[in-house]
Amino acid sequence: xSIDWNAYPSEGFYDELVAGNxxxxxxxxxxxxxxxxxxxxxxxxxxxxxxxxxMGITFTVYSEEGGAIDRTWPFDIxxxxxxxxxxxxxxxxLRQRVQALNLFIDDLYHDQxxxxxxxxxxxxxxxxxxxxxxxxxxxxxxxIWAHICGSDLVRxxxxxxxxxxxxLRVPSGVSYMLENRLVTKRVLPELFEHxxxxxxxxxxxELFDTLAALSPRPADYPAVVVLTPGIYNSAYxxxxxxAQQMGCELVEGRDLxxxxxxxxxxxxxxxxxxxxxxxxxxxxxxxxxEAFLPDSALGVPGLMRAWKAGNVALANAPGAGVAxxxxxxxxxxxxxxxxxxxDPIIPNVPTYxxxxxxxxxxxxxxxxxxxVKPANESGGYGMLVGPASTKAEREHFAELIKKDPRNxxxxxxxxxxxxxxxxxKKLEPRHVDLRPFILSADRQQVTMGGLTRVAMRKGxxxxxxxxxxxxxxxxxxxxxxxxxx
Amino acid sequence: MLSRVAENIYWMARYxxxxxxxxxxxxxxxxxxxxxxxxIAPGWRPLVDITGANALFEEHYKDYSERNVVRFFIADERxxxxxxxxxxxxxxxxxxxxxxxxxxxxxxxxxxxxxxxxDLPKGMTKGGRHAYLKRVIQGAQNINGLLSGTMLxxxxxxFLHLGRFLERADMTTRIxxxxxxxxxPEETTELRPFxxxxxxxxxxxxTAYQAYRRSEQIRVLRGPVLRFLFQNGSFPRSVVHCIxxxxxxxxxxxxxxxxxxxxxxxxxxxxxTEPRRLNQQQLHAFIDDxxxxxxxxxxxxxxxxxxxxxxxxxxxxxxx
Numbered sequence: 189x190s191i192d193w194n195a196y197p198s199e200g201f202y203d204e205l206v207a208g209n210x211x212x213x214x215x216x217x218x219x220x221x222x223x224x225x226x227x228x229x230x231x232x233x234x235x236x237x238x239x240x241x242x243m244g245i246t247f248t249v250y251s252e253e254g255g256a257i258d259r260t261w262p263f264d265i266x267x268x269x270x271x272x273x274x275x276x277x278x279x280x281x282l283r284q285r286v287q288a289l290n291l292f293i294d295d296l297y298h299d300q301x302x303x304x305x306x307x308x309x310x311x312x313x314x315x316x317x318x319x320x321x322x323x324x325x326x327x328x329x330x331x332i333w334a335h336i337c338g339s340d341l342v343r344x345x346x347x348x349x350x351x352x353x354x355x356l357r358v359p360s361g362v363s364y365m366l367e368n369r370l371v372t373k374r375v376l377p378e379l380f381e382h383x384x385x386x387x388x389x390x391x392x393x394e395l396f397d398t399l400a401a402l403s404p405r406p407a408d409y410p411a412v413v414v415l416t417p418g419i420y421n422s423a424y425x426x427x428x429x430x431a432q433q434m435g436c437e438l439v440e441g442r443d444l445x446x447x448x449x450x451x452x453x454x455x456x457x458x459x460x461x462x463x464x465x466x467x468x469x470x471x472x473x474x475x476x477x478e479a480f481l482p483d484s485a486l487g488v489p490g491l492m493r494a495w496k497a498g499n500v501a502l503a504n505a506p507g508a509g510v511a512x513x514x515x516x517x518x519x520x521x522x523x524x525x526x527x528x529x530x531d532p533i534i535p536n537v538p539t540y541x542x543x544x545x546x547x548x549x550x551x552x553x554x555x556x557x558x559x560v561k562p563a564n565e566s567g568g569y570g571m572l573v574g575p576a577s578t579k580a581e582r583e584h585f586a587e588l589i590k591k592d593p594r595n596x597x598x599x600x601x602x603x604x605x606x607x608x609x610x611x612x613k614k615l616e617p618r619h620v621d622l623r624p625f626i627l628s629a630d631r632q633q634v635t636m637g638g639l640t641r642v643a644m645r646k647g648x649x650x651x652x653x654x655x656x657x658x659x660x661x662x663x664x665x666x667x668x669x670x671x672x673x
Numbered sequence: 674m675l676s677r678v679a680e681n682i683y684w685m686a687r688y689x690x691x692x693x694x695x696x697x698x699x700x701x702x703x704x705x706x707x708x709x710x711x712x713i714a715p716g717w718r719p720l721v722d723i724t725g726a727n728a729l730f731e732e733h734y735k736d737y738s739e740r741n742v743v744r745f746f747i748a749d750e751r752x753x754x755x756x757x758x759x760x761x762x763x764x765x766x767x768x769x770x771x772x773x774x775x776x777x778x779x780x781x782x783x784x785x786x787x788x789x790x791x792d793l794p795k796g797m798t799k800g801g802r803h804a805y806l807k808r809v810i811q812g813a814q815n816i817n818g819l820l821s822g823t824m825l826x827x828x829x830x831x832f833l834h835l836g837r838f839l840e841r842a843d844m845t846t847r848i849x850x851x852x853x854x855x856x857x858p859e860e861t862t863e864l865r866p867f868x869x870x871x872x873x874x875x876x877x878x879x880t881a882y883q884a885y886r887r888s889e890q891i892r893v894l895r896g897p898v899l900r901f902l903f904q905n906g907s908f909p910r911s912v913v914h915c916i917x918x919x920x921x922x923x924x925x926x927x928x929x930x931x932x933x934x935x936x937x938x939x940x941x942x943x944x945x946t947e948p949r950r951l952n953q954q955q956l957h958a959f960i961d962d963x964x965x966x967x968x969x970x971x972x973x974x975x976x977x978x979x980x981x982x983x984x985x986x987x988x989x990x991x992x993x
Contacts, residue, residue: 431772
């Protein structure tokens with residue numbers, strides 16, 4: 189019995205593995221998967237599930253009751269493949285993008301030339317929820333604000349890759365990228381050897397080097413810590429994983445202490461020990477009750493004071509989230525031209541900024557064909573997916589947009605590409621996106637691929653793990669691809 | 674190392690040790706009961722007495738039947754001494770410091786936890802109980818082995834030892850206390866043959882039987898058994914061995930003066946007594962003293978190295 193690829197319904201979509209729509213797939217892989225046979229594939233999938241459970245790879249879903257604190261990470265063994273030549277272009281595009289964004293953030297907290305030169309509207313900044321006045325005039329090490337950025341990429345029906353959004357606050361998911369690779373090595377070793385996907389394992393050491401480069405005491409061996417809100421945070425698995433892989437202390441707010449000398453210390457068995465770099469996985473507003481929310485017990489009183497004095501580096505820098513705004517996203521191509529005097533290598537998804545009258549009119553007239561997004565939501569919340577919406581929902585959104593046009597953008601509903609995924613006992617196409625991670629300090633580094641997220645429900649475009657999405661290993665495969673069968 | 678992490682690893686070790694000890698006493702009790710004549714068999718209540726959890730037990734159960742006591746010790750999450758609670762707490766502590774312990778340890782602990790939960794229905798049957806408990810004991814032993822073979826032998830390892838040996842010393846004294854006191858009516862000549870069985874069961878609670886035979890070279894008698902379990906430094910579950918191990922770990926830590934003082938007091942108390950000369954009542958008082966000392970040592974560790982208890986935050990630590 190073989191896999192019936194003819195019954196594999198992928199029409200109208202670009203599939204990352206199955207040839208069609210004028211692109212050549214990495215043909216050998218399909219044949220190899222077929223050679224394994226459906227029973228064996230299902231058995232391997234089960235082995236992967238057991239592995240993940242035993243390895244304790246988990247994530248938290250806040251909305252669930254009781255045992256949801258560590259749900260097993262959903263993972264599909266069929267990898268998603270990208271040719272190295274394509275990846276080199278993406279890699280360059282991502283570097284360019286994050287470079288421009290860092291220049292932009294630094295500019296916003298200093299002279300705001302970008303506004304004075306008429307490239308970026310003052311109005312957008314005025315209504316930004318993630319702009320932190322506390323950060324104005326601060327000079328973080330190397331002028332970098334977003335040291336770790338996770339940008340989401342999607343591929344449309346014609347095969348074009350777009351940047352869908354940038355996450356510059358505390359992007360997560362990289363630990364799952366690493367763990368997916370580990371599990372795939374365990375369950376598909378023969379395919380793995382044959383296709384030799386480029387390794388991803390060096391991320392933790394790259395991350396450490398990035399963080400260490402920010403140390404205010406470069407002569408010493410820098411004390412780098414990962415700051416977590418604690419085990420009830422949805423990304424706690426990742427926090428502890430990264431600390432472990434980097435050999436750093438994983439600290440909670442209560443482990444840290446800012447002394448009168450404006451330096452940060454951690455409470456250790458030997459007494460207080462100085463901290464140089466904090467990779468913080470706590471949102472800005474919870475970082476320091478002295479500077480932000482006075483009631484928050486998660487953070488460290490005085491941390492901002494120490495940061496401004498240059499005695500500790502924070503990654504990502506507070507205030508970097510100003511560029512997470514989806515309206516800012518819509519300006520990134522202009523920002524690249526303005527700061528780097530270059531054309532964007534990876535395009536944005538065509539985006540209508542509702543603050544502009546023409547775009548507003550177009551959006552209101554075409555809502556059933558568009559996806560409408562508020563400027564500052566994440567995790568797939570608060571959006572209107574036009575084609576799947578009811579009339580009442582569209583009317584509701586029209587009111588919201590008219591009330592606050594600056595807060596909304598709209599984009600054509602994309603036909604996200606698919607990858608074969610094991611559903612029950614057979615392979616079905618499921619929509620995917622991709623989140624590569626970009627590190628920036630004294631130099632830039634992009635992950636080899638990234639985290640591929642899968643919408644596990646048939647036809648669904650929602651890939652967020654907080655909404656039941658799964659994931660796949662992502663292979664960047666050297667060329668030339670296998671000869672066609 | 675972070676004070677909080679030190680505390681977590683200490684508790685992780687205590688809970689792993691507790692799960693193992695609990696599995697041991699349930700196993701041995703079951704075996705013992707099969708050997709004793711029905712009329713005088715002490716039943717299952719002494720197990721609850723060992724852990725001093727009688728009030729909690731009586732709050733939730735009508736009688737000290739086998740079914741109830743076994744459930745209380747294996748499955749009942751309201752009992753912090755149960756295998757289920759101990760594994761949950763050990764895993765939770767380990768999860769919090771996942772960055773710190775070797776990942777194989779986390780995986781193994783997770784695996785044992787999952788086994789204990791998923792095979793519970795089998796473990797609760799008479800036929801499946803033995804295999805279930807054996808696997809818990811082996812699991813704990815595997816964790817200890819893996820830790821000693823893979824973890825950095827740094828301060829964290831010292832705190833691991835502190836947790837393990839403090840819990841073990843505590844449990845060893847409890848087992849001797851209850852097992853030596855209430856088992857058989859005293860001075861009943863016709864029950865003589867069963868006295869040996871009683872002391873064999875005490876030894877077996879701690880997998881000490883073979884070690885006792887090799888080391889003491891005499892038959893199983895109250896006096897030598899007590900001496901062996903309290904004072905034989907070569908046996909890894911004896912009280913003196915535990916205290917020596919505690920002292921060794923303490924001596925490597927900074928700011929250790931007062932903790933060492935408490936441990937030294939414990940040691941002198943132990944060495945200055947000849948347990949076999951003590952009658953039942955004196956033995957009980959002696960053990961009481963030791964337990965107070967063990968409690969004081971814990972307090973001293975917490976005062977010296979662990980973080981101050983949080984005032985407003987949610988306590989993620991599971992403790993007694």
